[in-house]
Amino acid sequence: MIGRISSYTSKTMDPYQNLAIEEYLTFHTKPDECILFLWQNEHTVVIGRNQNCWKECGVTELEKDGGHLARRLSGGGAVYHDRGNLNFTFCLRKENANVEKQLQVIIDAVAVFGLRAELNGRNDIVLDGQKFSGNAFYDSGDYYYHHGTLLIDVDIASMSRFLHPSKAKLESRGVASVRSRVTNLSSLCAEITTESMKTAMVDSFSYVYGKKMETFDETRLDWDEMGRLRERFASREWKYGRKIPFTDRFGRRFDWGEVELALKVNGGIVEEALLSSDSMEAEWFDGVDAQLAGCLYEAEALCGVLERILAERNVPETVRAEVSAMVRGNLLS
Numbered sequence: 125m126i127g128r129i130s131s132y133t134s135k136t137m138d139p140y141q142n143l144a145i146e147e148y149l150t151f152h153t154k155p156d157e158c159i160l161f162l163w164q165n166e167h168t169v170v171i172g173r174n175q176n177c178w179k180e181c182g183v184t185e186l187e188k189d190g191g192h193l194a195r196r197l198s199g200g201g202a203v204y205h206d207r208g209n210l211n212f213t214f215c216l217r218k219e220n221a222n223v224e225k226q227l228q229v230i231i232d233a234v235a236v237f238g239l240r241a242e243l244n245g246r247n248d249i250v251l252d253g254q255k256f257s258g259n260a261f262y263d264s265g266d267y268y269y270h271h272g273t274l275l276i277d278v279d280i281a282s283m284s285r286f287l288h289p290s291k292a293k294l295e296s297r298g299v300a301s302v303r304s305r306v307t308n309l310s311s312l313c314a315e316i317t318t319e320s321m322k323t324a325m326v327d328s329f330s331y332v333y334g335k336k337m338e339t340f341d342e343t344r345l346d347w348d349e350m351g352r353l354r355e356r357f358a359s360r361e362w363k364y365g366r367k368i369p370f371t372d373r374f375g376r377r378f379d380w381g382e383v384e385l386a387l388k389v390n391g392g393i394v395e396e397a398l399l400s401s402d403s404m405e406a407e408w409f410d411g412v413d414a415q416l417a418g419c420l421y422e423a424e425a426l427c428g429v430l431e432r433i434l435a436e437r438n439v440p441e442t443v444r445a446e447v448s449a450m451v452r453g454n455l456l457s
Contacts, residue, residue, distance in 0.1 A: 175402055
């Protein structure tokens with residue numbers, strides 16, 4: 125049960141530092157508390173834990189333009205951040221997670237400005253059918269976070285320029301482009317700025333949880349440890365992942381997300397594999413590709429390894445069957 129709440133607002137727009145603070149806060153929450161972390165990034169594309177950055181965004185173009193590529197711990201798809209975007213994270217223990225309550229904080233914060241938002245699916249919040257907030261979730265052991273975006277006055281042209289969602293993903297959303305799917309809150313209410321929304325989020329957080337907001341004790345932050353976490357998030361290995369010279373690549377979009385498998389095959393043996401996905405369930409596919417190396421380049425062999433790993437991770441049987449069917453269909457075609 126949540127007995128205490130507090131909020132902490134980042135003083136930096138460095139995406140790697142903010143991801144480090146987010147992770148640190150999450151793994152240092154007390155059993156009865158929830159911390160609302162508010163943060164902003166400067167000109168950044170943030171991809172999901174298991175995504176292929178080269179496919180999801182224009183990495184080279186982004187970095188030539190002075191932007192940053194970052195990879196988060198949670199699953200889901202790529203998002204664009206700039207000064208017109210406000211990010212939030214609810215950091216708490218897994219047993220206290222209440223997605224409905226957490227989302228209500230956002231809906232009530234927007235309602236302060238006379239706007240009636242609603243949930244669309246599991247992770248999008250919309251106004252008149254247009255998305256202004258995307259959400260993702262992460263847990264490890266007893267610890268959990270729920271984070272997301274709030275589009276206040278984002279440069280939509282840059283968002284469209286640097287994000288490259290697949291055609292199948294756009295079609296599944298019933299839209300023709302990134303631009304046609306999203307909206308800025310400031311375009312609907314001139315009173316909404318990043319600063320006014322920070323205030324509204326904190327007030328709504330206190331109201332929804334029925335608790336008095338406590339002052340966050342910043343002496344709890346270990347900047348040395350967060351510096352080490354930042355180094356990991358900023359590392360090439362973490363940001364880019366592996367880029368293999370594939371000899372076969374195939375994928376498909378399902379109700380739960382998109383999955384793609386790239387294989388480097390030599391002499392009928394898989395030398396390297398790269399499995400990417402925008403599934404919200406980051407733990408389903410994390411590190412699976414490394415276990416495919418050395419496998420025979422045969423449908424039954426690959427499916428056997430995949431089904432065993434996914435079953436061990438308690439991935440739903442329907443998802444396991446769909447992934448296996450995709451592999452069999454492509455290797456037998």
